Amino acid sequence: MTERMMPMAKAINEGLRAALRNDPKVLLMGEDIGTLGGVFRVTEGLKAEFGENRVLDTPLAESGIVGTAIGLAMRGYRPVCEIQFDGFIYPGFDQITSQLAKLTYRHEGTQSFPVVIRVPYGGHIGAVEHHQESPEAYFAHTAGLRVVSPAAPNDGYWMIQQAIASNDPVLFFEPKSRYWQKGEVADDGVPAPLHQSRVVRTGTQVTLVGHGAMVSQLLQAAEVAAGEGTSVEVIDLRSLSPIDYAPILASVQKTGRLVVAQEAPGNVSVGSEIAATVAERAFYSLEAPVLRVSGFDTPFPPAKLEGVYLPDVDRILEAVDRALAY
Amino acid sequence: MSYTEATVQLLSPQGSLVESAATEEYLPFIAELDESRLLDFHRQMVVIRRFDIEAGNLQRQGQLALWIPSLGQEAAQVGSGYAARPQDHIFPAYREHVVGRIRGLDVMKIIELLRGLSHGGWNPAETGNFHLFTLVIGSQALHATGYAMGQRFDGVVGTGDPEVDQATLVYFGDGATSQGDVNEALVFAASYQTPQLFFLQNNHWAISVPVERQSRTPLYLRAAGFGVPSTQIDGNDVLASYAVSRKNLDAARAGEGPRFIEALTYRMGAHTTSDDPTKYREDEDVAYWSERDPISRYERYLRAKGVGEEFFRDVATEAEDLASDIRRRTLELGDPPASNMFRSVYTDAHPLIAEQAAWFAAYEAGFEEATS
Structure with a gap:
């Protein structure tokens, strides 16, 4: 197995390149993704390699991007749309939820809609309004969509290819604050299934679950907790719809305590769903209530306040302490 | 908004061909039609009107949750529907029952949809590339544009081979022209020079809101702002609908980019069976458009051409047969598991x-x- 160190932006770029090479029906579309290579450079060099009919610099219209991707999928293409920033997905919300998500059902299965929508999401980059949000719950709530989020470069490389190979629409949430951290990419390895959650640190006393950029915060919190004598298990969710509960339930049966962390607001969130499901299925294993650590239920604040809005290691550890206090 | 100086009309409300400088580019498309196709136009309009009445009755009798009438818009739909070639793709809104029928759709699928048995469920590959109805106003315009982008990327545009070249025809209404998706579809179509015909049926009403509230300019003029050539036609003239659609679909297939037709017609019935148009419109408007009825004008034209009574009797019988068949099949429908x-x-x-x-x-x- 060859392993290369690269940041996640580069890993996703390489995953996209592999998909474009492997299937002539794959095409990329979005704002500024061609000549510029995307505002985060995730599509850098791909237009030059594959041409303007495979890597489309589209007009500035999110509904237009998603709606025409749907038509291209009807024609047999596998479009990969980039929404430039999380908060810009809402102009495309109707096409995603009322059309893309429902079209296989409307067709009673005679047509598939293998459209991937890539969304750089989340905070920690000090940006202006609409550029740091975590809107994944809207899509996890919508039947007909799949929602995933890689936390590390290797998953970025493989999961984007798996999302493109999926015959269903996939919302692919890329934690933009993790774009530039390097990690190993095993480019001839066997990837884990797209919708599998994974234990990324083993422990015995408390289980922490999160996705995307939160996973690195959870690992840091686990390290600090270990220094204080607390053994923490960390699970990278990877898939938000469907959610793979088996590793979470197995972990809770061992630890008896669960803290779910997310950048998104907590009210009616993915973390809420996990808390409810674990309460239903592992009630007798729980030694403490399932606790959520989330963004506050405010709009994402101005950047100078993001440090107090976003859950950090201290807030995660505060929840760990509360869970242990029961 | 009614007919303007620019409105292309090939058949006057009195049923005679309009031969003028404005029509001479279109009349050859009519001249080359054989008689059986000319008769098809009439047959489809009459049969679908009878179907429409039967479906409305079935709704009133509790057999359907809703009906979406097409009364008055038969010419706009039949003419444009026949202008498409078999390999073309058609994206309807939700009122184009007859276009589906022309393309081979069993219209019982529409009955099933409005009885609450399906959300559509037909397979466009088996219905002459007639795609599913889309009930969110204007959404289908983007799907059509994306589809047409794919036709261009696939190289099935402008080859010069009439069996290879394809186009996409998309239907929408005057209300939809206010939707972002229709405007975005025009932007994308112009950007990617799609082989596509935007076919606007201006039936003058978006439920209760008159077209004057949607637009202060004739709608066909908007297309110019997108860089899309456009034509306004008399949508109650089946020959104009056919010939102008033919010309524009031919251009689209030839690689000349997207085109736009505004067909002036009138929704003679309600928006749906849930609607009550007496609350918002005047009888004299309906009377004005009644005199411009698409079927009676075309019947006058055919009779003047010598088409005999027997044909009209046969068509009436076919319409009654379809209506009774639809009624029987509707009453036999069970619930899905x-x-x-x-x-x-x-x-x-x-x-x-x-x-x-x-x-x-x-x-x-x-x-x-x-x-x-």
Whole structure:
């Protein structure tokens, strides 16, 4: 197995390149993704390699991007749309939820809609309004969509290819604050299934679950907790719809305590769903209530306040302490 | 908004051909039609009107949840529908029942949709590339544009081979022209020079809101702002609808980019059976458009050409036969099994859906055990 160190932006770029090479029906579309290579450079060099009919610099219209991707999928293409920033997905919300998500059902299965929508999401980059949000719950709530989020470069490389190979629409949430951290990419390895959650640190006393950029915060919190004598298990969710509960339930049966962390607001969130499901299925294993650590239920604040809005290691550890206090 | 100086009309309301400088580029498309196709135009308009009445009656009798009438818009739909070639793709809004019929759709599928048995469910590959109805106003315009982008990327545009070149025809109404999706579709179509005809049926009403509230300019003029050539036609003239659509679809297939037609017509009935147009419109408007009825004008034209009574009798019989067939088949429809609910949410296996379907089956089985 060859392993290369690269940041996640580069890993996703390489995953996209592999998909474009492997299937002539794959095409990329979005704002500024061609000549510029995307505002985060995730599509850098791909237009030059594959041409303007495979890597489309589209007009500035999110509904237009998603709606025409749907038509291209009807024609047999596998479009990969980039929404430039999380908060810009809402102009495309109707096409995603009322059309893309429902079209296989409307067709009673005679047509598939293998459209991937890539969304750089989340905070920690000090940006202006609409550029740091975590809107994944809207899509996890919508039947007909799949929602995933890689936390590390290797998953970025493989999961984007798996999302493109999926015959269903996939919302692919890329934690933009993790774009530039390097990690190993095993480019001839066997990837884990797209919708599998994974234990990324083993422990015995408390289980922490999160996705995307939160996973690195959870690992840091686990390290600090270990220094204080607390053994923490960390699970990278990877898939938000469907959610793979088996590793979470197995972990809770061992630890008896669960803290779910997310950048998104907590009210009616993915973390809420996990808390409810674990309460239903592992009630007798729980030694403490399932606790959520989330963004506050405010709009994402101005950047100078993001440090107090976003859950950090201290807030995660505060929840760990509360869970242990029961 | 009614006819303007620019409105292309090939058949006057009195049923005679309009021969003028404005029509000479279109009349050859009519001249080359054989008589059987000219008769098809009439047959389809009459039959679908009878179907429409029957479906409305079935709704009033509690057999359908809703009906969406097409009364008055038959010429706009039949002419444009016949202008498409077999390899073209057609994206309807939700009122184009006759276009589906022309393309080979069993219109019972529309009855099933409006009875609450399906969300459409026909396979466009088996219905002459007639795609599903889309009930969110204007959404289909983007799907059509994306489809047409794919036709261009696939190289099936402008080859010069009439069996190879394709176009996409998309229907929408005057209300939809206010939607962002229709405007974005025009932007994308112009950007990517799609082989596409935007066919606007201006039936003057978006439920209760008159077209004057949607636009202060004739709608066909908007297309110029997108760089899309456009034509306004008399939408109650089946020959104009056919010939102008033919010309523009030919241009689109030839690689000349997207085109736009505004067909001036009138929604003679309600928006749907849930609507009450007496609350918002005047009888004299309806009377004005009644005099411009698409079917009676075309019948006058055919009779003047010497088409005999026997044809009209046969068409009337065919219409009655379809109506009674639709009624019989509607009354025979059962309810779908509950398990249908879980089908085709996804194409690939999905654990949550599988789990819920299994739970529901066990839940239902519990009742059977309890009653046995």
